[in-house]
Amino acid sequence: MLDILEWTLDVIGVTYTRLDGSTQVTDRQTIVDTFNNDTSIFACLLSTRAGGQGLNLTGADTVIIHDMDFNPQIDRQAEDRCHRIGQLKPVTVYRLVTRGTVDENVYEIAKRKLVLDAAVLESGLEVENEGEGPEKTMGEILSSLLLG
Secondary structure, eight states, X not given: OHHHHHHHHHHHTOOEEEEOTTSOHHHHHHHHHHHHHOTTOOEEEEOHHHHTSSOOOTTOOXXXXXXXXXXXXXXXXXXXXXXXXXXOSOOEEEEOOOTTSHHHHHHXXXXXXXXXXXXXXXXXXXXXXXXXXXXXXXXXXXXXXXXO
């Protein structure tokens, strides 16, 4: 999927960086620093697993999760890369879920796991029902991101 997103960004002329499982460990911090410090870079494409491991992406203000994990904490860790000390912008998280597919089932299971997690830990953390927010099509989301 990242290859398709990368091709799309190339076609429309958007600047980006990319970090995934094939990225050398020695290159990871350079990619992150470049993204955080160069405001001309529009996007940082990263896989959820690679993005959930010790990165600080304060240059980002939007997270789009397109392939959710059965373990919702993996996705949360990826989201948290943007919610770090030094973040000056509000962060928006989008989850792309296709109704009537396995993605929808994974999403529902993940929501239940987060509720159970909060109950077990008795953290008092209220888990928002993200399904109650406004639903947008992929085109609407991309338009708002690219056109402002």
